[in-house]
Amino acid sequence: RLYRKLVDAGIATEIEIDNSEHKDRGLFIFSVDMQKGKTARQALNVIDTEVKQIQAGNFKKEDLNRAVSVMRFSVFDELGSNDNKARFLGFYETTTGNFENGIRLLNSLKEVTKADVVRVAKKYLDPKKRNVLFGERL
Numbered sequence: 001r002l003y004r005k006l007v008d009a010g011i012a013t014e015i016e017i018d019n020s021e022h023k024d025r026g027l028f029i030f031s032v033d034m035q036k037g038k039t040a041r042q043a044l045n046v047i048d049t050e051v052k053q054i055q056a057g058n059f060k061k062e063d064l065n066r067a068v069s070v071m072r073f074s075v076f077d078e079l080g081s082n083d084n085k086a087r088f089l090g091f092y093e094t095t096t097g098n099f100e101n102g103i104r105l106l107n108s109l110k111e112v113t114k115a116d117v118v119r120v121a122k123k124y125l126d127p128k129k130r131n132v133l134f135g136e137r138l
Contacts, residue, residue: 001050001059001063002015002030002047003015006032006047009046010038011034011035011042011046012032012034012035012043013034013035014033015030015043017029018031021091021095028125030047048127051121051127054117054125055122055125057114057115059114059117061114064112064113064117072106092105
């Protein structure tokens with residue numbers, strides 16, 4: 001949704017969203033590269049609007065299914081080599097204490113509901129509990 005609202009709409013050239021997966025709490029990061037003549041404030045307004053929509057449950061089940069499919073595909077795509085399989089298993093072994101937790105997490109994505117997304121968005125994407133950094137490439 002954000003890609004369509006930012007990149008396809010001509011506000012940004014790229015958007016990346018990263019969730020640091022660690023044993024302890026990490027960061028959820030939105031990174032946006034702006035189109036010339038557009039402002040970071042414009043992108044932030046779009047992100048805020050979309051987050052509010054998600055928190056209100058204003059998204060289709062098809063959007064959720066597509067997001068889950070993309071996430072699962074990206075993990076399976078990364079597991080194409082023995083090196084990456086070992087890295088995947090080792091990551092979950094060291095961060096959670098059991099390599100099988102990575103497999104459980106991957107399988108549990110199929111169980112995510114719209115209510116889960118709304119609950120988590122309300123809990124972790126609270127604009128009062130965030131830091132916003134605007135930067136400029138020189």
